[in-house]
Structure formats: structure tokens, C-alpha cells
Amino acid sequence: MLAGAALTGAVPAGAASGERVAPGVAYTEFDVAAAKGTAHAHVLTVDLTDPRVRVDLLHPGAVGARATVSSMSDTAGAVGGINGDFFNITESQHPGVEVTGASVGPAIAAGHTLKAAVPNGQRFGPALPPGTSTRDVLGVGVDRRARLDTLDLDGSIRTPDDRLPLGGLNQYALPVGSVGAFTSDWGSVSRVRATCGTDTQRAAPCSTDTYEVTVRRGRVASSADTPGSGPIAAGSTVLVGREAGAQWLRKLSQGDPVAVHHRLVAARSPVPYRFAIGGYPVLRDGAPLPGLDATTSAVRTAAGSGRNGHELILLALDGAPAYRTGMSMTEVAATMRSLGSDDAFSLDGGGSSTLVARAPGAPSVSVRNHPSDPPERAVANGIGVFSATK
Incomplete structure (x- = not known):
């Protein structure tokens, strides 16, 4: 020493x-x-x-x-x-809401995108x-070099008649008025926390206007008025909407075709990341x-x-x-x-x-x-x- x-x-x-x-x-x-x-x-x-x-x-x-x-x-x-x-370590401001344990920033493991970043005001x-x-990360690229960068979510939800930018990916907090995607990477924990707080106030009340749609094999399989919990099957995507995002999801009916796309885009490096952490x-x-x-x-x-x-x-x-x-x-x-x-x-x-x-x-x-x-x-x-x- x-x-x-x-x-x-x-x-x-x-x-x-x-x-x-x-x-x-x-x-x-x-x-x-x-x-x-x-x-x-x-x-x-x-x-x-x-x-x-x-x-x-x-x-x-x-x-x-x-x-x-x-x-x-x-x-x-x-x-x-x-x-x-x-990470989301406590929910003392939202009694009854399950703590997710999910991290704040983007995450990439073995070249696979796990999640995007929560709004700045929602961070712990x-x-x-x-x-x-x-959105800031430390990452190591496929060139084996470590660097600092910023990773932004680029995603969309498309139907035959409409297109909506994706507001989040496997995040414990979604931007107000948006729709976020949850995949099998999320796990089994409740998705309710994603609709609590605002972009500037983590402790703000949970939204009272929410909706959830499950997309399986490119079509709407089910829907619910409140976000659920439990494992998400591989190949399925659960779309969680709040406020304007919930209203957009309510226009969908069972069997409707829906395409969900998402990726993280680096602000500085053209080299793909094998690993990144917030x-x-x-x-x-x-x-x-x-x-x-x-x-x-x-x-x-x-x-x-x-x-x-x-x-x-x-x-x-x-x-x-x-x-x-x-x-x-x-x-x-x-x-x-x-x-x-x-x-x-x-x-x-x-x-x-x-x-x-x-x-x-x-x-x-x-x-x-x-x-x-x-x-x-x-x-x-x-x-x-x-x-x-x-």
C-alpha cells in the first residue's frame, strides 16, 4: 500500500x-x-x-x-x-410501484443492444x-479500443397507415407522451414504472393515461389498459404508451400488422460497439x-x-x-x-x-x-x- x-x-x-x-x-x-x-x-x-x-x-x-x-x-x-x-434502486415516491433495478443509461452486451437511456430528469x-x-457511455468497439461516446435511440413503430417514433427501449422511464418497446431482454419485472414521473421530475405521479399492446410475429396479439409484468416471449415486443402514446396505441386492433424497429446510434464513432455502459x-x-x-x-x-x-x-x-x-x-x-x-x-x-x-x-x-x-x-x-x- x-x-x-x-x-x-x-x-x-x-x-x-x-x-x-x-x-x-x-x-x-x-x-x-x-x-x-x-x-x-x-x-x-x-x-x-x-x-x-x-x-x-x-x-x-x-x-x-x-x-x-x-x-x-x-x-x-x-x-x-x-x-x-x-440504476432504479428505490421507488419511495411511488408507493406500490415495483422497483425494476434497471440501469439508467444505454447498455450493449456482446454487440447486442439491451436498452436505451431514460430521460435526464428520471436518472438516479x-x-x-x-x-x-x-445517453453518455463508455464503450469498447469491435476494433478493441475504448472510447467515450453518446448513444441515441433511433426507432419507429409502423402500421400500414401511420408511423410513430419509438420513445424508449427496455427503460424504467419513458418520455411523456411516448411509446416504448419492451423485449425479452427486459425480464419479468413490472412495466408500470415506465409510465411514472416526467422528463424533468422523477418523483412526479404515475400517468393515469396508459395502454399496452403485445406484438407477436408482426401483428397485434393482445392489449391492456395498464402495463403488465411477466416474461416476454422471444420474438415478441410489448409496446407501452403513456398520454399521447397511449392514445395512439388504442387505435390498434387485434390482428393489425405492426413493425417495430430500433437501434442505438453513436454520436462520435463509426465503429460498432461490442460493449457499452452508461x-x-x-x-x-x-x-x-x-x-x-x-x-x-x-x-x-x-x-x-x-x-x-x-x-x-x-x-x-x-x-x-x-x-x-x-x-x-x-x-x-x-x-x-x-x-x-x-x-x-x-x-x-x-x-x-x-x-x-x-x-x-x-x-x-x-x-x-x-x-x-x-x-x-x-x-x-x-x-x-x-x-x-x-
Whole structure:
């Protein structure tokens, strides 16, 4: 362990070596002298140029579900990982509405789009820095390079007589007046939460004007006045509408042909993403984003890219009582820069902050930091690191 690492200086002495977890993957831990006390950082450094290494989304098998980082890592065969995006963790403002556990931002796993982003006003987590949104992602493309980007939903619902833009994909919150699509990736949890709140107020009441249509093999199979729950069959799509979107869906009758199309469109990179996860940028091109919180200290999780996208740096702070004061977001950005990140991205922190890694020869991962919500919080998703053993 190393004490007093400078926030704006070089990589803390010894932090670049540490423990070899697997080919192309190293783990280290060190102390950082932060403004409100000593923080303790746990870091995985991933060499994306190593052909034995890959990075992908850890998820519990459904968008509307949660699991611990260690269990998701072991199930997927990862050698290490950290927790991911902020997520729908409570519904105290909407009594009786089921908590979905779904993440805030877009998610891509193994090249497959799982979901799009909720409206900015519906996110859980700290205030976003100016100029960022729930659509921001950290991703790794099919070119094996990590980068920051923004992923927008491009989708439509078509009938022989009409066309409507799609307002959401497997989201726990839909824009007011829209129609969202839910697929088998969503899981079994209730879809009612998607019609609660507004684009600017997460705590606003649930809509009283809703409608749901199930499309199977390209035709309307059933409908309901309120969103339902339960698994969605592969090949089927459930359309949930609120306000004007509900009124549009009510025009459909059983047997009517309906075509639903959706994709995520990247704002910056033409390279398709194999993996992407939501959060928000804190460092871009080596400079901290303007307007970052410099006063609120907490346990944090972050990910960064260095060496022109060929290196991925995953950081989780320790939540043990001795270190629980944590860091501010400006300190996180400076620390990620000192570790070699050109771009860095904030993920969910506090009781969610978890970093796991497999010890050499061990059959499963172990939690390397001390979560502040012990023993380990179930989360929506995470970043998994995979490496061949030889």
C-alpha cells in the first residue's frame, strides 16, 4: 500500500505493477491523499492490445434485475470486474410501484443492444455535469479500443397507415407522451414504472393515461389498459404508451400488422460497439469536465481509457470506515489522469462500489475493496474483464 499519492502527479509508485491477475490484466491498490482524508483505491489495468483479453458487460440476464458483481463475474467467467451504471434502486415516491433495478443509461452486451437511456430528469445518482446526459457511455468497439461516446435511440413503430417514433427501449422511464418497446431482454419485472414521473421530475405521479399492446410475429396479439409484468416471449415486443402514446396505441386492433424497429446510434464513432455502459464523463482528452463537483466526497467507481484507447483502467474506492470519506469528482478525474487515463467516466458509487479480481489459481473472483454497504450490493450491471489463462 502506498500513502500520499499526489492527485495531480504521476502514477503512484508501484501502482503500475501490482498483482498479475491474468494475461493482460493487473491489479493494484494504493492510498490517495484526498481533501477530506485518505482514500484507498483498487485498480484493474487492462491491456486491450493483448489478443487474449476482452471486456464486456456484466449483467444478471435481464435488464430489470440485479445481482452482485462477484456472482455476475463468476457466472460469465470473468477474471475481474467493477460495478457499473446508476440504476432504479428505490421507488419511495411511488408507493406500490415495483422497483425494476434497471440501469439508467444505454447498455450493449456482446454487440447486442439491451436498452436505451431514460430521460435526464428520471436518472438516479448525483447531478450530471454540464453538457452531459443519460445517453453518455463508455464503450469498447469491435476494433478493441475504448472510447467515450453518446448513444441515441433511433426507432419507429409502423402500421400500414401511420408511423410513430419509438420513445424508449427496455427503460424504467419513458418520455411523456411516448411509446416504448419492451423485449425479452427486459425480464419479468413490472412495466408500470415506465409510465411514472416526467422528463424533468422523477418523483412526479404515475400517468393515469396508459395502454399496452403485445406484438407477436408482426401483428397485434393482445392489449391492456395498464402495463403488465411477466416474461416476454422471444420474438415478441410489448409496446407501452403513456398520454399521447397511449392514445395512439388504442387505435390498434387485434390482428393489425405492426413493425417495430430500433437501434442505438453513436454520436462520435463509426465503429460498432461490442460493449457499452452508461454513466457520465469526468475527464476528456486529459482535461476534467467543466462544472465537476469539487466539494462532495464519497466512495466512487470510475473507468478510464489510455494509450489511445488501447488500455482500460477500472477504479473502485474502498468503503471501509477508515477510507469512507472518499473523493470528490474533481479528485477522481485527477486520479484517473495520474493513472494514465486520457478519458474517464464515473460509474455508480457509494454502497455499489465494488471491484473483484481472481487470485492466481483461484476458481472464482474475490471482492478486493470493502463495500460500504457490506457484504456486497446487488447492482444492475458492471464491466467484466475476460482473459485466456495462457
